[in-house]
Amino acid sequence: MTPAFRRLLAVAFAVLPAAAVAQSAATYPNRALRVIVPFPAGGGYDFMARNIGQRMNESWGQPVVVDNRAGANGNIGSELAVKAPADGYTLLLGGIGPQALSVALYPKLTYDPLKDFEPVSLVAAQPNVLVVHPSLPVKTLKEFIALARARPGQITFGSPSTGSGQHFGLEQFKLMTGINVVHVPYKGAAPLHAALLAGEVSVGFNIIQLPMQHVKTGKLRALATASTKRAALAPDVPTMAELGYPIDFDTWYALYAPAGTPKDIVAKLNAETNRILGLAELKERAGVLGVELLGTTPEKLTAHNRAEITRWVKVAKAAHITAD
Numbered sequence: 166m167t168p169a170f171r172r173l174l175a176v177a178f179a180v181l182p183a184a185a186v187a188q189s190a191a192t193y194p195n196r197a198l199r200v201i202v203p204f205p206a207g208g209g210y211d212f213m214a215r216n217i218g219q220r221m222n223e224s225w226g227q228p229v230v231v232d233n234r235a236g237a238n239g240n241i242g243s244e245l246a247v248k249a250p251a252d253g254y255t256l257l258l259g260g261i262g263p264q265a266l267s268v269a270l271y272p273k274l275t276y277d278p279l280k281d282f283e284p285v286s287l288v289a290a291q292p293n294v295l296v297v298h299p300s301l302p303v304k305t306l307k308e309f310i311a312l313a314r315a316r317p318g319q320i321t322f323g324s325p326s327t328g329s330g331q332h333f334g335l336e337q338f339k340l341m342t343g344i345n346v347v348h349v350p351y352k353g354a355a356p357l358h359a360a361l362l363a364g365e366v367s368v369g370f371n372i373i374q375l376p377m378q379h380v381k382t383g384k385l386r387a388l389a390t391a392s393t394k395r396a397a398l399a400p401d402v403p404t405m406a407e408l409g410y411p412i413d414f415d416t417w418y419a420l421y422a423p424a425g426t427p428k429d430i431v432a433k434l435n436a437e438t439n440r441i442l443g444l445a446e447l448k449e450r451a452g453v454l455g456v457e458l459l460g461t462t463p464e465k466l467t468a469h470n471r472a473e474i475t476r477w478v479k480v481a482k483a484a485h486i487t488a489d
Contacts, residue, residue: 190429193253197228200256203242203263205235213288213418214258220441238328239263247276251425260418261330265473269481270328270488282421283431284466286438290415291456292392293331294399296376296385297368298361306388306408313344322346323369325354328488330414331370333477334391336484341410361385372416373398373455398455419466435463
């Protein structure tokens, strides 16, 4: 074998991987896709996965299977996605819980949200609202804080679960105000909502669409939203920041692929996801639930993810929040 032929072979083998990636991106997808949802069916994560998946199926002509793998605040499904082949056929509809809060909660987390995933796009955000049962004699956030200070350790404050964004928001609120309330975690937003309606707990943070229908009938009272801007479903309800407490923990959702997924495939997924999130009929459907559709570059999702991890790790340390 002549030196010139060896050099020719070396060039050929160097080009082969790039050619394979280009070919895979050109023909992708040519079989069914799986979107892992690390929470039960029926919630916001599931809603976004199924709506994006349905429209990918319509566009690409390939089935998109939503695989709900709930447990451990979203960690079980996220771990499963990390171990999947990095070929673009397994995706993760993750978000604030498993991709940010879990870093603050679990010292021995088995995956790294920044290193073990290829970010595709930030998908949506859903505001949370602070509501009280009418039996609590308060109509404003200021009145609630005064009452909580007057009754230390006597007022029950519900959240969808220990380690949820709403739990972190509560602990941040306690740090800012110095109030002492009893945290009562539930197993999801729906059980918390039922407990608030029944007066089983006096106050709680919850995703906005559940309580607002009952705020209008007087069965619950909204004090403030925990977001950077007023919510479309509650335009008359002030934000926590407006009232002097800059607390923002929108429940956000994002799409990821396993680390090592070819960049061209990630780019194709990003373009299709952003196209879907721009559809007027999906925006209208999401808006009924108080969900704001977003859509970003992979780089912006990474920056968002990193910032969220940083701030919630600080809150967890300051408030001594653990997964127990």
